[in-house]
Each structure stands twice: as C-alpha cells, then as structure tokens.
Amino acid sequence: MSKYGETQTVLREEKFLLDALKEMGYQVEVHPEGARLNSYYSEQEAKVANIIIRRAQLPGAYGDVGFVRQPDGRFTLIEDELDDYGGYGKKWLGRVQQIYKENQTLAVVQTKGYRLKSRQIIETSEGKQVRLQFVVRR
Amino acid sequence: MREKTITIAIDSQGNSTLDLEGFAGKHTSPPATRHAGTGWTAYRHAPLEFRGLKADIHHGPESQTKPKAEYIGADHLPFLVFRSQLRGEPYIPIS
Numbered sequence: 001m002s003k004y005g006e007t008q009t010v011l012r013e014e015k016f017l018l019d020a021l022k023e024m025g026y027q028v029e030v031h032p033e034g035a036r037l038n039s040y041y042s043e044q045e046a047k048v049a050n051i052i053i054r055r056a057q058l059p060g061a062y063g064d065v066g067f068v069r070q071p072d073g074r075f076t077l078i079e080d081e082l083d084d085y086g087g088y089g090k091k092w093l094g095r096v097q098q099i100y101k102e103n104q105t106l107a108v109v110q111t112k113g114y115r116l117k118s119r120q121i122i123e124t125s126e127g128k129q130v131r132l133q134f135v136v137r138r
Numbered sequence: 139m140r141e142k143t144i145t146i147a148i149d150s151q152g153n154s155t156l157d158l159e160g161f162a163g164k165h166t167s168p169p170a171t172r173h174a175g176t177g178w179t180a181y182r183h184a185p186l187e188f189r190g191l192k193a194d195i196h197h198g199p200e201s202q203t204k205p206k207a208e209y210i211g212a213d214h215l216p217f218l219v220f221r222s223q224l225r226g227e228p229y230i231p232i233s
Binding site: 010027066071080090091094095096097100101104105108109112114117122124126129130131132133134135136138 | 144152158198
C-alpha cells in the first residue's frame with residue numbers, strides 16, 4: 001500500500017502550469033483556498049492542493065494528482081507514491097515542465113520583440129527536445 | 139534592417155538554454171547589478187540580449203577556481219562489516 005507523497009518542482013506561474021495541463025488534455029480544478037484530494041483507500045490521508053486533476057482523468061492512477069503552492073511561490077506536486085513509480089512520475093512531470101517552459105518562453109521572448117521563426121522537435125537520448133528559433137529586426 | 143536569430147532548446151524535463159530572468163531582449167538597458175558576483179558576470183561583454191543564454195558564448199573568465207588545494211569534505215564512507223558464521227551463513231543474534 002502507499003500514500004500521497006510530495007515532489008518539489010520549479011514551477012511558479014499558475015497560468016503556464018494550467019495551460020500545460022490543459023494542453024495535455026486534462027480538465028483541471030483550481031482552488032485558491034485549497035481543496036482535498038480524494039482518499040481512495042485508508043493510507044491516502046487527506047491532502048490539500050490548489051490545482052487538482054481527479055483520478056477519473058488519469059488512466060491507471062491510484063489517486064488524484066495535485067499541485068500546492070508553497071510559501072516561496074513554487075508548486076509542489078502531490079500524488080500517490082505508486083503513481084510516482086507508474087505513469088505519473090518523473091517523465092510525466094517532465095512533460096508538464098517542458099510545455100510550461102515552452103509557453104513561458106514564447107510569452108516572455110515575444111514581449112521582448114522577438115518573433116517565432118520555427119519550432120522543431122528533436123529526438124535525443126534523453127527524450128524529446130523542443131527547439132524554438134526566434135528572430136528580431138534591428 | 140538586420141535580422142538576428144536566437145535558438146532556445148528545452149529538454150524533456152523542462153530545462154531551457156535560456157534563463158528568462160536574465161533575458162534582456164533587444165533593449166539596451168544597463169546590466170542588472172543583482173547578477174554581480176554570480177556566473178552571469180561571465181557574459182558582461184556579450185550583447186545584452188544574450189545574457190540570459192546558457193549557450194556556448196564565453197567572453198569572460200570561467201568561474202573562479204581557488205588556486206590552493208583545500209579540504210573538500212571528501213570523507214570515507216563508513217565501512218560496514220556483516221559477520222558470518224563459520225559455515226558461511228549470516229550471523230543472526232538470538233535474543
């Protein structure tokens with residue numbers, strides 16, 4: 001049996017996190033004051049999160065997945081420990097962070113006057129890499 | 139008008155070659171003093187828009203390595219001994 005565990009992320013901006021999760025196809029609950037993750041068996045003690053994806057949307061998951069904002073502004077991922085070893089572990093979180101970073105980069109760089117010229121997906125030994133090329137006229 | 143191009147790579151864990159906080163864009167404001175004393179000083183001669191890039195651009199000195207050898211806390215790990223009985227079986231204390 002397992003329980004909900006926590007993983008510290010470097011994600012800070014809620015907008016880009018929500019965009020990333022929606023882009024992955026999830027319907028996300030947002031609770032500024034926090035809401036409880038459901039307990040599907042006795043070891044899953046009550047945990048509170050600000051952003052929640054319910055288990056019904058997570059094929060094969062043992063529990064809900066949540067993100068809770070820490071006092072320093074970063075989000076912590078809360079999920080069942082079995083899901084961390086299953087389909088919602090490092091690779092899944094990496095995908096969330098990659099989409100987050102791409103959206104954040106597009107938003108920030110374009111406000112600095114750059115225009116997106118091309119977007120490529122490169123297969124590397126460590127997974128897919130996104131390459132964005134920007135141009136600026138001076 | 140000249141056209142400038144930058145390429146940003148984001149790996150499968152969301153790590154980027156661009157530090158968005160250090161990215162000044164095409165503006166020519168003076169360098170941020172909060173970077174003083176950190177690795178960012180290495181980019182002080184680079185065009186402002188590239189200061190956030192952790193790419194192959196190195197115009198300044200590398201990080202300052204101390205010239206003298208010093209203790210770096212590389213202690214040996216504790217050496218654990220698991221005793222065996224004469225017949226080679228694990229030693230299990232009987233309480």
